[in-house]
Amino acid sequence: MGYSGHHQSDNFAYHSASYVQQYLKECYSKIELPDAERKSYDTCYRFMYFIEYGDRYYRHAETADAELKPILLFYGMIQLIKACLITMDPNYPGDTHVLAHGVTSRKRKKRQYAFLQDEVKGQKNGLFEYFSRKMFHVKQVEGEKYKMEDLLSLIPEISPLFKKLNRKVTKYTLTSLTPNSFTVPSSILDSLNMTVERFESYLQQQGIPSSKVITQTRDLITLQVLEVPVRELQERPFLYDKNGIYLPAERSQYNPITEVMAHYLILYNLSMICRYETEWWGDLFHTQESVDLPFILQFLDVTSEKIPKLLYAFLEKRGQQ
Template sequence: MTAPYLQLFSPFQSVETAQKLLKKCYQNQQIEHFEQKSYHNAYSFIYYVEHGLSYLQQSSNTPTSIKPVLLFYGMVQLIKACLLTVDPLYPESTSVLAHGVSTRKRKKQSYEFIQDEVKIQKNGLFSHFSDKMFHVKQMEGTKYSMQQLLFAIPELERTIKITKNKTPFLFVGKMTDEVIKVPLTILDDYKMTQDRFKQYFQKQTSYEYDSQNKDQLLFSYSKKKGPLNCSPLLFHLEKKALFIPRKKESLTIFPEILNHYLILYNLSMICRYETEWWGELLHTFTSSDLSLIQQFLETTSAKIPFYLHEYLVGTFGIE
C-alpha cells in the first residue's frame, strides 16, 4: 500500500525543480532574499525527502517489531522537507531539533497501550511543525491518550468495533460530495438540540446548514476542502470518505497527521526501550491492542506520504 504514495515524490527529487518551487514559495510569502534562500535550501530539501522515503520504503519490508521506528523517522524527515517551504531558516536553533513529546514512565503491571499517554513539550519539532505548517498552537504539558488519537483515524473503524465494541465516528459522505449528511443520532452523542448543534457545527467547521431530511442534517461546503484540511472531520484514504467524531470534544481543528506523529513517537519509544513488553505483545497474542497497532501501522504507512505530499503540492501551489 505504501509504494504508490512514495512515487508521488519523484518530481521533487531534482535540484532544479526543488529550487524553482522553493523560490516561488518564498516569493509568495514575501520572504527576503527568496532566490538566495531557495538555492541554499534546495539540496537540504532533496536530502530530507530522499532520506524520508528510504525509511518508509524499508519499513514495508521489515517485521512489526521494528516497523514503528522506521515509519517515525521517515515521517520526521519528510516533515523537515515540508518545514523548509514555510521556514527557510529551519533549523534556526537547537530547540526545534528534539521530538517535542515525552512519554510517561510505564507501569509494568496491567499496562495497556491504548490507555498510555504522550505529553507535549514546550519546544521541539512537534510544536514547531504544528504551528508553522498547520497554524495549530500546542500547549505545553497537554496530554493525549493513545485511545483519543487512534479513535480519530477512520481506517481503524472495523478493528475498533470488533476489539473495543465502540464506534467512535459516523460516516457523513464522500470527499467529492457537495453536501455532507450528518445523522441525527449525533444529537444524543453531543447532548444538543438541533438548533444548538447546527450553530456549533457551523462554527467549528465552516460548513453551512443546508436542509434536513428524515434522519439527517445536511451541510454544504462554504469553501473547498482537501483531505489535509478537512479536520475536524476525519478522512478515510481508501474510501475517500468523511466521518464525524462522536465525541464533542474531538470536533476540533487537529489535522490527522499530528495524530500519526504522536502515536508513532510512542510506538518507536516502546520498540527501543520497552523491549520485553513489546516482545510479549507481539508474540503472546494476549492483548487486543496488537490488532489496533498493526492496523494503524498499515494505515499510517500510506497516509504519511499521502498527507505530506498533499501538503507540498498545496504549499507549492501545484494544481
C-alpha cells in the same frame, strides 16, 4: 485521492536539483521572503536529502518486521516533515529548541499496562510544537496530554476495529448532495448528546462556516455549508480516508489536532516503547493476548501509506498556492 500504491512514484521531480530550486523559489516568493532565489539555492540540497532519507525509511519499513516498523516510520515521517518546514522557513532549524521531538512519554506501569490508555505529553519547544504551528496553525498548550485511544479515533481507517473490538462508533459518514450540502446520520445527535439546534451551533463553533441544518428526518440530517470540505486539505473537525469524509462521533474528537499530528504522537510513543520497553513489546507480539495488538498493527499499516501521501500533498499545495 486514494492512499494505496507506492507513495514515491509521483515524487521523482524532487530528485532534480533544478526543479527543487525553482519549486523552493516559488514557495519563498509566495511568502514574500527577500532574496528568494539565493535562499532556494542554499536550501535545495538540504530539502532533497530530507526527501531522499524520508523515502528510504519508508521503503525499509515496507519489508521490516512489524516489531521494528515504528522506529523506521517515525524517522521517515520526521524527514518528510522537515522537508515541508523548509518550504516555509529556509533557516529551519534556526535553533536547537526545534530539534527535540517535543513530546514526552510516561514511565511505563509494569502491571496492567494498556497501550490504548497510555498518554504522551506535548512540550513547550521541539518539532511537535513547531510543525503544528507552522504547518497547521495549531498552537500547543504546554503539558497537554494526549491519550492513544483518542488519537487513534481521529484515524477513520481504524474505525471498524473500534466497532468490532470496543463496540464503539468513532465516525459518521458525510454524503455529499450538492457542492454546498451533505447528509449525516441523525444518530450522531445521540452520540454527541445534542439537540439538532445545539448541533448546528456546535458545528459553527468548530469553524465550519455557515453550517446550518436544512432538514431532519428520523434517519438523516441535511446540512448546508459554505462548501463541502476537500479531502486534500484535511480540515478539522472533519476526518478523511480514501473512501470518504466523516464527522467524529464523540465530543472529545472535536479538537484542532490534525491527522498528521495524531500520527506523529502515536508513532513517537510506539518508537519509544519498542526501544525501551522491550519486554512488554516482545510479549505483545508473542502472546497476542492484548486488544492493543490489532490497533497497533492496523495503525502501522495505515500510517505507512497515509502519512507520505498527506505530506507530499502538503508539498504539492505549497508549490501551487
